[in-house]
Amino acid sequence: MSTAKSRWADDDPETEAIIAQQKREKEAKRRAKAEKQRQLEAKAQQTQTPETNSHPANGETGPPKKRRRLSNDAAETTGSDADAPEIAPQKKQSTALLRFPAREWGTCRHxxxxxxxxxxxxxxxxxxxxxxxxxxxxxxxxxxxxxxxxxxxxxxxxxxxxxxxxxxxxxxxxxxxxxxxxxxxxxxxxVMDFLEHDLKTLLDEMREPFLPSEIKTVLLQIVGGLEFLHSQWIMHRDLKTSNLLMNNRGEIKLADFGMARYYGDPPPKLTQLVVTLWYRSPELLLGADKYGPEIDMWSIGCIFGELLTKEPLLQGKNEVDQVSKIFELTGPPNAQTWPGFRSLPNAKSLRLPSSSSSATSSGKIPLLPRSKFPYLTNAGLSLLSSLLALNPTSRPTAQQCLSHAYFKEDPRPKPREMFPTFPSKAGMEKRRRHHTPEAPKRGQEAPQLDFAGVFGGAPGGDTGEVGAGFALRLG
CATH class of the missing domain: 3.30.200.20 (Phosphorylase Kinase; domain 1)
Structure with missing residues (x-):
């Protein structure tokens, strides 16, 4: 019988020999596969039970008595284990599930x-x-x-x-x-990361204040962390230099979130007794119970001034004295610089000088006195004045602060890699207590304040002290 010739093959005997060899190899593989299948079937017939072997004598092998179950649950298997002795080990192995690491609820460590x-x-x-x-x-x-x-x-x-x-x-x-x-x-x-220093202790122990480039590096990190908090709708509500930690690599981290709180838009009604006194904004001192992240930006302005002078900028003895020192630095409020401030609860007792109503109505934020910050550039003084604006809506947001021209002019912010390091006290990290007021405690009630004596009038009604002991002269 002649073998059919492929129509793709030519008359070359060598090519025909290769094609014939490939056909023989393919046929050998097919026969080997069929032989292997027959051996498996013969082995399965030998392991069957007598019940299973009682099929017709014509040699035909009928279907098995029971179908193999594919479930992973061994409890679903019915009948005796003798029905499928080869399957039992596979079922036990299939119950092992892959486990992936994931966060789980558990007990805290000791x-x-x-x-x-x-x-x-x-x-x-x-x-x-x-x-x-x-x-x-x-x-x-x-x-x-x-x-x-x-x-x-x-x-x-x-x-x-x-x-x-x-x-x-x-x-x-x-x-x-x-x-x-x-x-x-x-x-x-x-349990938190340990940082060697806090900014308050460093400022007290440094002989000279930070360089302008170093102040920019520190301030950018503080405002950068605060911008992230505000983007997550979190107010810190107790920003001060003692709550700013620093390591020996020039990294600043915000700490002490005991007074932090989520807020919304519009802001909810909140307690006015927040933020340490020296860093507390004027609207809080005047009794505002609806406020937003602007109170944190006022604290940033106080920290900015402290970095420049190495001393807290506004060191009031009490709430009345604190308001006096704020108005001494910024000037008294009026309808142009702070519209609607008279509606605040504690502003009703505030007696402003008659000349304050004739202040400029240009709408611009008044600059702080140059004599207080002689080495600050015009852009830096503009940023500081906007952060310490009496009107909360006039203060920049943290994001606006980061893009201010002050950080883009020379000298540029110093890279953290070149930031000066300060020796760690190793086992002597106990920070000495400073003569600074503590943060308000939860549950305290805001005192009823009388600001009639802020501008040299009658003594304040809370402690009998006369503000900061000065009288403003305008015009």
Whole structure:
């Protein structure tokens, strides 16, 4: 019988030999596969039970008595294991599921996993210590929350601090690693990254203030972290130099979120007793209960001035004295510079000089006195004056502040790699207490204030002190 010739093949004998060899190899593979299949079927017939072998004697193998189950659940299998002895091991193996790492709810670790090295400082909402994690040897900051005066359970200040720190993952915000517990329910600790310095201590110990390029580097990091908070609808509400931490690589991080709070638009009704006194905005002092991130920008202006002079810019003895010092620096408010300020609760007792009504109505933000900041450029004075504007709506946002011309002029911000380093005190990180007011505590009621004596009138009604002891002369 002649083999059919491919119509693609030519008369070349070598080509025909190659095609014939390929056909023979393909036929050999087909026969091997058929032989293997027959061996498997013969083996399956030998392992069947007597019930299964009782088929007709004509040699035909009928269908199996039971169909193989493909379920992973062994409980779904019916009948005896003898029906499918070869399948049982496969079912046991198929129940092993792949597991992927994921966040799960679990118990907090114990504080005994950390060795406390030394106490650092005490704040309004907790005690901060330097500690070392025993397993890794890494140094961390351990903050114990103050829960003694919380008869109603866990304080909302602690919950807000934990919530906002977990949401505020930014290079210029202190990093919350975890929450650990002590032996009692009122022993709650926050484990955070440890930074060697706080800005207040550095300013007190430095012989000379920061250079203009260094001030820009510090301020850009502070405002950068604050811009991220505001983009997440979070107000810090206690910005001050002692709550700004710095490491030996020139990195600034915002810390102490005990008074932080989410806000909305329009802003909700909030307590006016927030922000440490020296960094508190005038609208809060005058009793505003609806405010937004503008109060943080006022605190940024106070910090900016402190970086320039190495001293807190507005050091009032009480609320009345603080308002006096603010108006001494910025001038008294009027209908042009701060429309609607008379509607604030505490502004009703404020007696303004008669000459204040004749102030300029150009609508521009008045510049602060040049004599107070002799080495500041015109762009820098413009930025500082806008941050310390009496009218909250006239203050720039954090995003606008970052794009200000002050940061684009010479000298440019110094790179962090070239930032000066300050020696760490190793085991002596206890920061000495400064003669500065503490942040307001939750639950305090705002006092009834009388600002009649701010401009040299009758003494204030709260403590009997006469403001800052000065009288403004305008015109």
């Amino acid at each position: 504080v005994d996993n950390f060795e406390r090295l030394n106490h650092i400082e005490e704040g309004s909402y907790g005690w901060v210590s330097r500690a070392k994690e025993i397993t890794t040897g890494e140094v961390v900051a351990l903050k114990k929350l103050k829960l003694e005066n919380s008869p109603d359970g866990f304080p909302v200040t602690g919950l807000r601090e934990i919530q906002t720190l977990l949401e505020a993952r930014h290079p210029n915000v202190v990093y919350l690693r975890e929450v650990v517990m002590g032996n009692k329910m009122d022993e709650v600790f926050l």
